[in-house]
Amino acid sequence: MSKICFFDTKPYDRTYFDSYKEQFGFEIDYFEPKLNADTAIMARGYEVVVAFVNDTIDAKTIDILYEEGVRLIAMRCAGYNNIDFKAAYGKIHVVRVPAYSPYAVAEHAMALLLTLNRKIHRAYNRTREHNFSLNGLTGFDLHGKTMGVIGTGKIGRIFIDICKGFGMEVLAYDPYPAKDAGLHYVSVEELCRRSDVISLHCPLTKDTWHLINKDTLQLMKKGTYIINTSRGALINSEDLLHAIKEEQIGGAVLDVYEEETEFFYEDLSGEIIKDDILSGLISMPNVIVTSHQAFLTKEALNNIAEITLQNIKDYAEGAGLPNEICYRCTKLDHCDKNEKNRCF
Template identity: 75%
Template sequence: MNKICFFDTKPYDKIFFEELKEKYQIEIEYFEPKLGPKTAFMAKGYEAVVAFVNDAIDQETIDTLYQNGTKLIAMRCAGYNNVDFKAAYDKVHVVRVPAYSPYAVAEHAMALLLTLNRKIHKAYVRTRDFNFSLNGLTGFDLHGKTMGVIGTGKIGRIFIDICKGFGLNVIAYDPYPIPDAGISYVTLEELCKQSDIISLHCPLTKDTFHLIDQKTISLMKKGVYIINTSRGALVNSEDLMEALKSEKVGGACLDVYEEETELFYEDMSYSIIHDDVLARIISMPNVIVTSHQAFLTKEALHNIADTTLSNCREFFDDLPLTNEICYQCSKGDNCHRKKNNRCF
């Protein structure tokens, strides 16, 4: 039976990987620390390691893994902007989970909006103290408002369907619009100008880094709501904070944050938070923050475990790596995948 090691283990991860490991004939060693330069040595003797989007998979980490015999990094997530692919190329294969439950993320985005708009989180705290006052809990009807959706991949399209169910007028921006999808595409500038609410559903790339910043915010309506359940660095956090202070942005629903790596998924309730921007954003009454939990449903966790272990099984059985990625994958023939079904 093949063995793999698993970094940054959380109880909810372990449940589903334990359920499925026999199916794929794989033994798993679970480690609590995140994968990074100081912990990569723990993988010595393991051909495959399972990592997450908040791990630090830089050149030093990859070199240590490679020197100690690791040949596969299996990301148990869709995102991979934390991987140094140039350092990994020709040394360690990288696979990911391209889709697990787009419904989970889309539904969470709407849940955040409904919670913040209707002040449900504040009402919950009040009524537990037997305070039944309605003062300060006024929201607005979603029906008839304009929702701007940035990114129309699987999650974006499901979120659009949810919005239509609420009677929202939906417009969208995507540099690669889908023909005949029934989606009203506009430019990014027009989306910013027309939208009452803007929701981000796009990957983090060099082109989308700080897509929401002082410039794009200046185009938006006063009081606009911004939802981000994708990647933290899509939004310039300092610019968002200033826009919230000036009330240019009326509310922010954030499941991600650009400097979340050392904070999210951990209990920091007994620690001093040195990130002043995050501390100020969380303290604002018109902001709701969740700790990158949009994916967290039973269905999604099952699918993540199933695909991750399937990726590992393909590697051990010397099969084509269905979900492999490398820094040359988008460069056509420069990637060897077309020749031998692996990136190198």
């Protein structure tokens, strides 16, 4: 096995994967379409598919891939909520990149907050038109404010360190608190009531789906800012839009959106966006939306390419798969892999 097919290819993908493919001894065929049940047939003759978090890897897609000879899906990302693992189990191994650069995502979250708070995006557009007025550009000091962080994995803890550097007080929530981290853990409800800014850094599960909704939004202080650089469906977008229109929420910065698959990573500048909620959020003066770009640093792209290809090499050589996940992994704290350190 030396040939790999790669779905949803972007120019930066080619740049970084091409820089490593000879080192690992692979040939890569790059396909522009996203992976789904309609495009899975393109993987015929390949044993390995490289996919992304916005691909649709449901049971139908998996069945087609398996019939065409695919035995490994290598996710070039950390997220995997788009995969039907139960359908894949026993047929196709699934590996991912669990950590590529937590600094990239944490720093982007703070960059978004600073941009929204200090109205940098508006000031940039004004001065390009020679408008040097300061009216409407007033922000607030982060120093002394309370940041609520939901999710204290690697990214969440790095973001907390950044917040502490600004002199912020930090409240944290996580169903699995980090031991000896010195963090002040509280309930979701208390975090919502006390925080001036809330930042989401948790995975999307059945327990975190729409964690931010009309009920939790009503608990928040009037004027609270919300940051989401994790997964779009952590927030009920319709509820958020309503809370912004009612001025319950002071602003939001979103690098993800729950229905982003058909929009993000694509140039739709000449088209009408038919998603009224996304259009409504983008139209708000106190909302900033970026296109799932928090991971996009040179360091992260290097790590993604190198770890993805190492995952594939491990599979090709019959070695253990330390970055493999299956439906049992998503239900338990650990997965009892077989003697080859594989899920099956």
